[in-house]
Amino acid sequence: MNAPQRSALHIAGMAAALAVSLSPTIAGAQRNQMPGPDTKRALVTTFRGDVEGGVKAANEIRDRIQGEYSIKVLMPISKKNIDITLTGSGYKPDSALSPSDIKELARQLSADEVIDGDVTKTATGFRVKARLFLPRDPNLSQPLITVESKDFGDIARQVVDEYDKARKQIPDNQACENGLRASNVSQAIAAARKGIQGYPKSTLLRLCIAQAFASQKATVDSTGPWKDSVIAVTKSVLDLDPKSNIALRLEYDAFKSKGDMPNAMATLVAMLKADPSNSTLRDQVIAELVTSGQAALAVPIVKQMVAENSGDPQSAKTYWQVLHATGKHDEDVIAAGKAMVALDSTLADSNYFFRQISDLTADSAWAKAAEMATAGVAKYPTNVSLLLQKAQNERKAGQLPAAKATLERLLSVDPKAGGANYILSQIASETGNVDDAIKYAKADAALNPANKQRAAALLLSAGVAVYKAGDVSKKADDYKKALPILQASDDMAPTNQAKYYIGVAAYQTINALRDALAASHTCEDFKAANELLTAININMPAGGALDPNTAKIVLANAAQYQPFVDGSTKRFCK
Secondary structure, eight states, X not given: OBOOSOSSOOOTTHHHHHHHHTSXXXXXXXXXXXXXXXXXXXXXXXXXXXXXXXXXXXXXXXHHHHHHSOTTTEEEOOHHHHHHHHHHTTOOTTOBOOHHHHHHHHHHTTOSEEEEEEEEEOSSSEEEEEEEEOTTOTXXXXXXXXXXXXXXXHHHHHHHHHHHHHGGGHXXXXXXXXXXXXXXXXXXXXXXXXXXXXXXXXXXXXXXXXXXXXGGGGSTTTTSTHHHHHHHHHXXXXXXXXXXXXXXXXXXXXXXXXXXXXXXXXXXXXXXXXXXXXXHHHHHHHHHHHHTTOHHHHHHHHHHHHHHTTTOHHHHHHHHHHHHHTTOOSHHHHHHXXXXXXXXXXXXXXXXXXXXXXXXXXXXXXXHHHHHHHHHHHHXXXXXXXXXXXXXXXXXXXXXXXXHHHHHHHHHHOTTOTTHHHHHHHHHHHTTOHHHHHHHHHHHXXXXXXXXXXXXXXXXXXHHHHHHHHHHHOOHHHHHHHHHHHHHHHHHSOOHHHHHHHHHHHHHHHHHTHHHHHHOOOHHHHHHHHHHHHHHHHHHHHHTTTOHHHHHHHHHHHHHHHHHHHHHHHHHOO
């Protein structure tokens, strides 16, 4: 029968039950005998798992203890007293309890030792896994035996036989703990090692030894080999009991103290696997994995947490944050973020939008990033950073008119918004609007003199692109179109590269006009030609540092044009 959902037995109503539990209701070989002052009380609770099997296993083990032990040595707490106590606390008789509830029941019934376990039904019978633990802490645990049989009498015989061997370690364990309390580490270890000789499978004694070594952490011996000693002992415990919470915690602390973070994190994960329902431990594990740079190990843990807490926005948020901490920027991260805000729209703060946009841009999903930024701007219409990111991603997605409109909106919110004019200059150059490209680049530089270099570089790149387009068409107008943008770049931040392209663009323009000039009788044509020659003569000497041979040829050919242009200017410009 299932126990109510409680962390421990309720104390209310326990007084009457406790009074009954202390009465001597011992059956069988112990029926007419009275316990002595040193008699130990064993609490055997309904095993967890298969309901019918759990009750039968506990009953048979109780009966076996009654039949094999003198009441002067050990007596089981009767099923009647257990059931009365459970009923008085609001539980059903035969309830299969959690370890924390068993601990409380053991306290109420003055138990000295506890046997609990699990029962699983198999094709041929039952698999029973039993353990002994000390009532003050369910983690002070000694695995007894795992046995498969269809006969619960035979199962009980094997469990109690092992229990009889295992409980012999308890006096030595007490001696070890006494040594620890007296800060006498050598005495504690000696007592434990003596006990292990009598029961080689002891986990309780090994745990005491590990705690003895760990206690040196806070002593003058803290720099000694205590860490390796703890790890060696806890490994032997975990070989016997892989889910030993105490051993795992001691091992974790030792690895962490050594700076061995990979093994420390692996132990931390093992701790959670051993106690998966412990939400406090789970939160600790997740936090430590993330802060130690092992977020990938936390992903399956948090994913399971989300599955177990469907509809919980905080679990969804943790999952999204942990995925981020792995450094991943894929569809899983985006989907996790969307799932989170679907559960709680208040979690869609500006940081959420910035992270989602960043993840999408990392995957070059410009259009989706622009959509995410649009959603962010809808919620935060005056957020300058979101508007800027919206424009940047619209531009990269090829949505140039939309990007231009977003930037104009941004400048209406903040006329000094950094980067807005620069992107507008990019868009203008990409759409072939030379005048706007120059205008916005100058505006970007005017806002901050430190921007001059980037603005000039942008115009230079745009000017070179226009020049190369002219090199394809070989048309004078296409070459000439590059000149103002190249000149604006050089005016803003002079470079030999800008001067070189001004020189070659001017030369290619006049060279393309050669036939037209030969037939022209117009003053304006020759004035323009003279300006082109002047641009060549002024810029090409410095531009020659980029390509001396080309500069030499251009300057020589320009010199040949000069007499014709000068003569025609005198002739037609009167």
